[in-house]
Amino acid sequence: MEEMQSQQASGGIVVALAGNPNSGKTTLFNELTGSRQHVGNWPGVTVEKKEGRMFFAGQPIQIVDLPGTYSLGAYSEDEAVARNYIVFDKPDVVVNIIDAVNIERNLYLTVQLLEMGANVVIALNMIDEAQARQVEVRAEKLSTLLGIPVVPTVATKNHGVKELIEQVVAAAKCKKNEALRINYGREMEAVLEAVISEIKRGNALNERFDPRWLAVNLLTGDLKLIEGLVNNDTLNRLLLKQREYAKNLEQAYGDDVETIVAEKRYGFISGLAKEVVVKRQSVADRLTMSDRIDKIVTNRYLGIPIFLLLMWAMFQFTFTLGDPMIEWIETLFEWLGEAGGSLLESAGASELMKSFFVDGLIGGIGSVLVFMPNILLLFFAISLLEDSGYMARAAYVMDRFMHSLGLHGKSFIPMLMGFGCNVPAIMATRTLENKQDRLITILINPLMSCSARLPVYVLFVGAFFSAYEGLVIFSLYMLGIVMAIFIGMLFKRFLFKGETSHFVMELPPYRIPTLKSTFIHMWERSSSFIRKAGTIIFAVVVVIWVLSNLPAGVETASSESYLGQIGSLVAPVFAPAGFGSWEASAALVFGILAKEVVVGTLGIIYGVEEAGLTKIIAAQWTPLAAYAFMVMTLLYIPCVATIGAIKRETNSWGWTAFAVGYSLILGWLMAVIVYQVGSLLGLG
Amino acid sequence: MTEVAGITASMQDYLETILELTDGQDGVRITDIAAKLNIAKASVNQAIAKLKEQGLVRQNSYGPVILTDIGREQAAKVRQRHHKLRKFLIEVLGVNPKVAEKDACLMEHVVSPETMARLTEYLIEHGKIESNGDVKCSQQEAGCGNANINYRKEGCALKSVQTKALNELQVGAKGIIIRVVAQGAVRRRMLEMGVTPGTEVTVKGVAPFGDPMEFVIKGYNLSLRKAEAADVFVEELL
Ligand SMILES: Nc1nc2c(ncn2[C@@H]2O[C@H](COP(=O)(O)OP(=O)(O)OP(=O)(O)O)[C@@H](O)[C@H]2O)c(=O)[nH]1
Ligand SMILES: [Mg+2]
Numbered sequence: 064m065e066e067m068q069s070q071q072a073s074g075g076i077v078v079a080l081a082g083n084p085n086s087g088k089t090t091l092f093n094e095l096t097g098s099r100q101h102v103g104n105w106p107g108v109t110v111e112k113k114e115g116r117m118f119f120a121g122q123p124i125q126i127v128d129l130p131g132t133y134s135l136g137a138y139s140e141d142e143a144v145a146r147n148y149i150v151f152d153k154p155d156v157v158v159n160i161i162d163a164v165n166i167e168r169n170l171y172l173t174v175q176l177l178e179m180g181a182n183v184v185i186a187l188n189m190i191d192e193a194q195a196r197q198v199e200v201r202a203e204k205l206s207t208l209l210g211i212p213v214v215p216t217v218a219t220k221n222h223g224v225k226e227l228i229e230q231v232v233a234a235a236k237c238k239k240n241e242a243l244r245i246n247y248g249r250e251m252e253a254v255l256e257a258v259i260s261e262i263k264r265g266n267a268l269n270e271r272f273d274p275r276w277l278a279v280n281l282l283t284g285d286l287k288l289i290e291g292l293v294n295n296d297t298l299n300r301l302l303l304k305q306r307e308y309a310k311n312l313e314q315a316y317g318d319d320v321e322t323i324v325a326e327k328r329y330g331f332i333s334g335l336a337k338e339v340v341v342k343r344q345s346v347a348d349r350l351t352m353s354d355r356i357d358k359i360v361t362n363r364y365l366g367i368p369i370f371l372l373l374m375w376a377m378f379q380f381t382f383t384l385g386d387p388m389i390e391w392i393e394t395l396f397e398w399l400g401e402a403g404g405s406l407l408e409s410a411g412a413s414e415l416m417k418s419f420f421v422d423g424l425i426g427g428i429g430s431v432l433v434f435m436p437n438i439l440l441l442f443f444a445i446s447l448l449e450d451s452g453y454m455a456r457a458a459y460v461m462d463r464f465m466h467s468l469g470l471h472g473k474s475f476i477p478m479l480m481g482f483g484c485n486v487p488a489i490m491a492t493r494t495l496e497n498k499q500d501r502l503i504t505i506l507i508n509p510l511m512s513c514s515a516r517l518p519v520y521v522l523f524v525g526a527f528f529s530a531y532e533g534l535v536i537f538s539l540y541m542l543g544i545v546m547a548i549f550i551g552m553l554f555k556r557f558l559f560k561g562e563t564s565h566f567v568m569e570l571p572p573y574r575i576p577t578l579k580s581t582f583i584h585m586w587e588r589s590s591s592f593i594r595k596a597g598t599i600i601f602a603v604v605v606v607i608w609v610l611s612n613l614p615a616g617v618e619t620a621s622s623e624s625y626l627g628q629i630g631s632l633v634a635p636v637f638a639p640a641g642f643g644s645w646e647a648s649a650a651l652v653f654g655i656l657a658k659e660v661v662v663g664t665l666g667i668i669y670g671v672e673e674a675g676l677t678k679i680i681a682a683q684w685t686p687l688a689a690y691a692f693m694v695m696t697l698l699y700i701p702c703v704a705t706i707g708a709i710k711r712e713t714n715s716w717g718w719t720a721f722a723v724g725y726s727l728i729l730g731w732l733m734a735v736i737v738y739q740v741g742s743l744l745g746l747g
Numbered sequence: 748m749t750e751v752a753g754i755t756a757s758m759q760d761y762l763e764t765i766l767e768l769t770d771g772q773d774g775v776r777i778t779d780i781a782a783k784l785n786i787a788k789a790s791v792n793q794a795i796a797k798l799k800e801q802g803l804v805r806q807n808s809y810g811p812v813i814l815t816d817i818g819r820e821q822a823a824k825v826r827q828r829h830h831k832l833r834k835f836l837i838e839v840l841g842v843n844p845k846v847a848e849k850d851a852c853l854m855e856h857v858v859s860p861e862t863m864a865r866l867t868e869y870l871i872e873h874g875k876i877e878s879n880g881d882v883k884c885s886q887q888e889a890g891c892g893n894a895n896i897n898y899r900k901e902g903c904a905l906k907s908v909q910t911k912a913l914n915e916l917q918v919g920a921k922g923i924i925i926r927v928v929a930q931g932a933v934r935r936r937m938l939e940m941g942v943t944p945g946t947e948v949t950v951k952g953v954a955p956f957g958d959p960m961e962f963v964i965k966g967y968n969l970s971l972r973k974a975e976a977a978d979v980f981v982e983e984l985l
Contacts, residue, residue, distance in 0.1 A: 134939040138932055167965045168941045248861060283935075316860050318944075322927065325938035326945070357952070357961075357968075366955030459970050463956030466972070472959070496932070565933040565975055566959050567940065570968040 075116075075123035076235040081149055081176065082160035083169050084108075084131025085571050087188040090218040090580075091160060092128035095228065099587065101487070102580040103449035105476065106131060106569050107494035110141040112148055119228050127154065130493075133168070135175045136285060140493035140501070149181065155235045157181045158227070163193040163200045163215075164572075166340060170332045177209065177243035180273040184230050185213040191220070192572070196351065197343040205339045209243070219577055242273045247327050250315040254282065254308050261301060281305055282312070283321050353452075353572035360453070366460045373453070377444040377482075378537050381437055382521075386532075388436035389521070396429035418670075419608060428604055429666070431659040432596050434518040439589050441514050445483050446584035450576030454479065455568065462566055468548060469555030471495060471564050474504040478547060481511025482540070483588060485701060488513075489708040497564040503554050505712055506722050507547040509701035510729075512540050514588070515658040519696045522662055523689040526681040535690075539697055546698060546729065595657060599703075603653060603660050607667050620668045640695065640731065641688035641738035651695065657702050687746050691738040699730030754801065755910035755925075755980055756856035759825045760784075761794050762803060765814055766822035774811025828855040828863060834875055835866055856910075857925065857982075911983050914960065914976035916950045922981030923947055929978035941965040942979060 080088040084106030093100055096115030101108055113128040129148055130141035137146040149157060157176055161169040176183050187202050206213040212230040216223035247255065258278040281301055309320050316323050360369055400421050407417045448454055454476050462472025473495050480488035489508050495501040520536050528535040610626040617624045622631055622645050630645030633652060637643045646668045654661035662676075669679045680689070700723050701709065710719045754762070764783055768775040777795065781788045795812055798804045803818030814822060832854050836847035870876045916922055924946045927937060941964050942948075951961040951968060959972040971979075 133936070136935055136939060138936055165965070165967045168967060171939060171941070250861075315864065318860070318926075321935050321938060322944070325935075326943045329941065329943050329946070354951075361952055361954060361961070363953070363955050459959060459961070460954055460956075462970075462972070463954060463958040466958070496936075563974075565936075566970065566972040567933060567936050567975060568970050569940075570961060570970055572968075 075125055076156065076232065077125045077127065077154045078156045078158055078231055078235075079127045079129055079149060079152075079154035080158050080160060081129050081145060081172070082131060082186075082188075083133055083162065083165075083172060084569065086131065086160045086162040086169060087218040088131065088160050089113075089128055091158075091186065091188070091216070091224065091227075092126060093579075093583075094218055094221050094224050095126050099583045100128060101587065102583065103446075103454065104452040104571055104574045104576075105449065105454040106571065107141060107476070107491070108449075110144070110490050110493040112144055117228075119232055122232070124228070124232070132172065134172055135179070138496045144493075149176070150179070155182060156231050157183050158186055158231060159183050160186045160188050160218075163187050163189050164196060164198065166200060167329070167332050167336050170335065171328060173209075174243065174245065174328050174332060177211070178245065178273070178279065179276045180242035182234055182238060183211050184227070184234050185209075185211060186218075186223070186227050187213055187215045188218050190215045190222070191217045199341040199343065201339050201341065205335065208335055208338065219579075242276060244275065245327055245331050247279075247324065248316070251282075251312055251320075251323060254312060255279065258282065258301060258308070279324065282308055283324050284309060351572065356573050357456070357570075360456055361460055370457060370460055373448070374540075375537065377441075377448075378540060379533055380444055381441045382533055382536060385437035385440050386521075389433055392433045392435065396425060396433065399429070400425045415612070418612075424601075424604065428596055428600060428663065431518055431600055431663050432593070434521060434659075435589065435592070437517050437521065438514045438592055439585055441517070442483055442585045442588045443581065445480070446581045447576055448479065449584070450574065450580055452571050452573040455570050458568065459570060465548075466564075466566070468552045470503060470548070470551050471497065471500040472566055473568065474500060474551075477504055477508055478511050478544070481508050481513060483514055484591075485509050485511065485513050485705040486708045489705065489712055492712065499555075499559040500564050502713060502718065503551050503559065505709060506554060506718065506725075507551045509705050509709075509722065509726055510543050510547040510550065510698060512543040512697055513658070514592070515702065516696055518659050518662045520693055522665075522676065523680065523684075523693055526677045526684070527686040527689050539693055542694065542733075543697055546733070550725070550729065596659070599657050600659055600663055603656050604663050604667065607649075607653060607660075607664050611667055620670060626668070636731070637695075637734070639739065640691045640734035641685065641742075642692045642695075642734075644683075647692060651699065654696065655700050655702065657704070658696060661696055687738060687741040690741070691734040694737050695730045695734040697730070698726055698733055700727050754803070754821060756982075757910060758794065758798060758801075758803075759821070759856055761791075761798060762814070762818055762822035763825050763829075765804065765812060766819065766826065769814060774806075774813040776811055780812070825855055828858065831863070831866060831870060831876065832858065835870060838875055839869075839873070910980055912977045913948065913950075913962070913971075913979040913981050914973040916981065916983060918950050918952055921947060921949045921984040923984060924979060924981050926980045927978065928980065929975060933975060934978075937971075937975070937979070940969060942969075947984075948979075948981060 080092055082088050085104065085108070089100050089102045089109050092098065092113065092115060093102065096117050098113070098115045100113055107130070109128060109130045111130065115126045115128070117124050117126060127148065129145040132142040132145040135146050135150065137143040148154070159173050159176055161173065173183065173185065185205070187200060187205070190200070193200055200215075202213045202215045212234060214223050214227040214230055216227055218224070246252065255275065255278050258281060259274045262274045262277055282305065284305060312320050312323070318326075359365055362369075403425060404417055404421045407420060448457075457479060458472040458475045460472075461475045465472050465474060474492075476494075477488045477491040480491055485508050488511065489505050492501045492504045492508070495504060516539075520539060524532050524535050607626060610629070611620040611624045613625045621627055626649050627645050629652060630647075630649030633648040634643045634645045637648055637651075642648075646665065649668065650661045650664040653664050665680070666676055669676055684692075700706075706719060706723060709722050710716065713719060761780070761784075764780060765775050768779055768783060777788055777791050780795075781791045784791070795804060795806060798818065799806060803815055803821060805813045805815055829851050833847050833851040836842040836850060837844055842850070867876070910925060911922070913922070913924075924942060924944050926944060927934060927942055929937060946964060949963040951963050953960050954970075959970045960976055961968055961970045962976075963969075
């Protein structure tokens with residue numbers, strides 16, 4: 064009864080979705096709550112807990128999507144989030160999503176959950192894939208053997224989801240009775256007995272946690288887990304004894320406790336699997352579609368060329384398809400500017416008002432929004448990489464190379480994601496187990512050219528390099544990657560010595576991207592792009608417009624305006640890089656807020672929207688200075704949102720300041736080198 | 748009594764041979780080991796290098812090979828296992844001594860300590876060995892059971908179990924995991940992901956730059972760097 068009351072007080076049942084990475088938790092979460100969370104076909108997509116709500120039979124249910132985890136051991140930041148939620152927040156029901164194709168490894172976590180005494184309902188997901196592979200998993204049998212509900216589901220098709228939620232609601236009503244007991248063998252059981260009685264004698268701890276589960280974790284020395292509970296005398300005492308216990312057991316079994324426990328659990332699981340899994344064909348001997356693709360994609364000779372080709376194709380796709388669309392939008396904004404202008408004139412608006420609307424808003428925001436098509440296409444391409452399963456292969460293929468530079472193959476996933484936006488990319492570093500690897504990957508991520516830099520490139524490339532558009536833009540992306548790798552290498556060598564990392568990663572099967580998840584990707588990013596245009600960029604544009612018209616009476620956007628003064632102050636610094644004009648400097652200063660603003664500011668300064676902007680820039684800049692300017696835009700100071708993400712993920716102002724500082728120096732240095740070397744070669 | 752991790756079956760055979768040849772002497776020459784096991788000296792040198800690395804033997808620049816205390820203990824343990832198993836097979840199960848000898852040679856490397864402990868208990872209970880568990884034959888071969896065929900002369904064949912590190916397997920090869928000797932967090936991670944003794948692994952491929960490798964284990968694809976795979980010992984299935 065108390066339980067029920069507490070549920071109601073907190074506004075309904077709390078249900079956590081837990082399971083191995085890539086088992087379909089987020090897909091299911093989206094189906095249940097109608098949310099549009101990011102789904103992808105690689106382990107480690109979700110890195111923080113997400114909450115959502117649904118109603119079932121008029122009853123509110125709170126659903127929590129967790130990062131994937133192979134066990135409650137928690138090696139990486141994202142796994143720790145899942146573990147801590149399950150262990151310490153104690154949701155009413157844990158829905159354990161299991162990949163039916165891969166049942167044995169998935170059941171390891173299940174066993175841990177059951178040993179903990181959690182109230183578990185199993186969602187046996189990906190039944191469709193199991194069927195395609197001629198594997199049948201007997202859900203009822205599994206349910207009987209484990210004594211918990213098991214519901215077959217296909218999350219991508221919304222099959223079985225309703226039955227699942229019915230079971231969840233039923234399970235929430237009756238608390239699960241007993242924790243699962245695995246027999247760990249005579250010697251181990253004897254020691255467990257001793258530890259358990261000590262725990263029980265201790266105090267109220269055993270009310271919050273199953274004593275046997277605590278004892279097992281204590282013996283396996285899962286200190287990270289115990290740490291959360293440790294300011295307790297009994298546990299402290301037991302921790303001291305742990306080494307001795309473990310040593311005795313090691314002598315008895317000839318292997319350490321961890322191995323014994325893992326072996327016994329897997330022994331139990333393979334017993335289950337024998338009864339539950341029916342293979343109609345010898346699966347092992349049949350090459351699946353996925354294997355065949357892998358034979359080519361990770362082939363010794365083809366692997367690297369294919370990787371490069373895919374990158375190249377991604378950019379070609381984004382630009383060749385995107386550019387004609389840009390023109391449509393340009394035309395739209397031109398028309399909007401003209402129509403708005405004449406409308407305001409006929410309404411008798413002042414020249415100043417007109418300038419605000421036409422040059423400021425339409426010119427400023429319009430010049431940014433014009434790049435919507437490129438951004439949509441880029442995210443479409445990235446979503447194909449993510450959903451097909453190629454992401455994990457990129458990490459696999461590049462690991463040796465990255466490792467030889469002191470980095471990690473898994474760093475490659477956040478780097479690729481950085482092409483979209485650095486903020487989620489920096490969060491994606493949570494899957495890196497090693498702290499140093501993670502920190503380096505965070506620090507170099509802003510060097511990956513995110514989609515907000517695109518407008519800048521497209522603008523300048525349109526003005527000077529339209530014949531070689533793909534090549535020039537590709538060169539900037541490559542420069543970003545090369546710089547990231549080079550800087551990462553320097554950091555590794557001089558800031559973080561030693562400490563070996565490991566590479567243990569699952570490679571998921573290739574899947575055909577679903578329309579829904581591709582749509583989510585594009586929607587998520589482009590809506591945030593539009594939102595950004597409507598909020599930050601809007602606000603900044605207004606500020607810039609105001610600054611360009613003050614002090615009162617000054618000619619709009621002239622060098623005497625405040626904007627001009629700010630620009631002129633900074634300009635000398637950039638003279639060696641070829642763009643020492645106050646206009647360029649002002650754009651860069653405000654570009655720190657969001658890199659699209661660079662274009663927006665130039666739009667206001669030159670007082671025209673996109674089409675005219677290209678012409679004016681072509682007239683006032685040199686190609687070499689333009690290229691140097693793009694290099695600067697690529698490398699200097701991460702935008703405010705990215706700085707915020709760096710602070711959150713590193714939890715250190717020091718590192719955040721470092722990221723800002725080094726990138727500013729690097730950007731300036733590279734821009735100067737490009738301009739000076741280019742001038743020497745007579746390209747100026 | 749602690750077991751030193753990661754001693755492969757062939758290493759155990761070497762230890763056993765060295766122990767036996769050492770009897771009464773200061774050390775053993777490589778030539779003698781090679782002759783005893785009927786294999787090339789180069790292979791013996793390689794094996795000795797590994798044993799040295801693991802601190803099981805000492806050797807001063809091509810001088811005689813001497814067992815360290817740990818090495819001696821390990822060798823004695825293998826020998827004890829051999830005798831107990833042989834005794835059990837012959838005296839309890841009534842297996843033909845020759846077959847028992849051969850089987851004991853194989854079993855001594857793979858039998859789990861738990862099984863061994865039970866077997867010892869059984870033998871003690873039924874008065875087959877002394878109550879302290881000793882077979883008491885590490886010094887004197889003659890005292891070892893009545894059906895003593897000439898075990899020492901033949902030695903346990905080196906090829907009895909093909910133990911390799913996982914990274915030594917060729918693409919397409921299969922093996923059964925015998926032991927995981929990795930340390931720390933990565934060890935636990937591997938165990939939890941199903942890299943446990945007794946599990947079958949298949950090598951699926953090697954990445955373009957030659958590292959990491961891809962394996963199929965428990966029906967899914969797992970990639971490990973060679974450095975991690977080197978810490979997993981398997982018995983290759985041929
Ligand atoms: N065929 C099939 N694919 C599925 C099913 N459920 C999910 N998927 C796919 O599996 C992949 C992983 O799905 P996610 O929902 O991102 O998995 P997750 O468990 O949230 O993964 P992490 O956040 O990395 O822990 C995606 O490509 C999904 O489209 C299913 O029932 N059948
Ligand atoms: Mg997810």
